[in-house]
Amino acid sequence: MADTPERFVVHESGAYLHGTKADLSVGDLLVPGRLSNYQQGRISNHVYMTKVLDGAVLAAELAVGPGRERVYIVEPQGPVEDDPNVTDKKFPGNPTHSYRSAGPVRVVGEITDWTGHSPEYLEKFRAGLEELRRKGLDVIYD
Template sequence: MTAGPIPFEVHESGALFHGTKADLAVGDVLVPGRESNFAAGRIMNHVYLTATLDAATWGAELAAGQGRGRIYIVEPLGTLEDDPNVTDKKFPGNPTRSYRTTEPVKVVGELLDWVGHSRDQVQAMRNGLAALQQSGEAVIDD
């Protein structure tokens, strides 16, 4: 893979992904009640996942913490719902194929051959998120 991720393109494998900087292993289980990848000190009520490499890549690139971004292949162990933070608020329907669950999500693999967004794209996203934070509009519906 040489190009960066394509927005809204469902990964050819049909897998679901979780992007983060956490160092996880196959068999680990993600559960609600952990600190947010994006808001320091905020405990999350859901685990978030996606079927698009683009959304997973953003998760891996923008997550808090040190170390490299990682994209895990995950299997939900319960029901999913559309992620209301992007569904209909930012995009009509759910073209990012982003979901959340209050139930455990099992790590079944790690995607190693992904290519991230350009430095300019990442910086632009960080700038946009910082502007939302400053204006008080950085609201996470969790």
Template sequence: MSGVREPVPFEAYEAGGYLHGTKADLAVGAMLVPGRESNFEVGRVMNYVYFTKTLDAATWGAELAAGAGRGRIYVVEPTGEFEDDPNVTDKKFPGNPTQSFRSREPLRVVAELVDWVGHSAEKVQAMRDGLDALQRKGAARIED
């Protein structure tokens, strides 16, 4: 990514590979594994690790993840089988145009993207407001 524009929805990351957005500070070679607390639902332990082929989805993950610190995007490599993420494919985007996936197997961190551009502050706030509204309605459940 040249770092010159906001990510485009449904556009595959130009360098290829899989991406994971988070606020966790990870080293190359680290393993992302299921069984950790959700980045998006306080107190929930996740059964899967989530990842994507689009910079847009990874950017949302980095921007919306819980915790202190800056958002980070990692290039990751699945170590086992994975499937389409039903949280977006079945509920929002049939056919998986977000190219989002999940796995019960670890993901290996192979690199960190350092020159990515986030969404505008207005878009991030609108997304947070929308997620807050879903939580108030009890409709923000993650299918995990």
């Protein structure tokens, strides 16, 4: 993926994807109630997923903490809903294919053949998130 990837194209597998720096294995469960991937000290009430590889890659790159970025294929074990933090409801015209679950999500595989974003792109993206926060639009996941 270059600096202008196809941000809203559902991955060819149609699977749910989760980007993180956590080193997980097939069969592991992601569960709510743990520290957020995106803000130190914050507990996440949901497990977040997308069906867009670029979104999962970006989530992995934005994740806090040590370790390499990873993109996992996951299967929710309970109900899934559109993620109101980033979907069309909060940001009209943003078809992110982002979802969340208040239940566990099982790791069923890992996608390793992806290319990350440039440092310049990530810097620009983080600056955009900061600007949204200054305007009162918190897009950090709960």
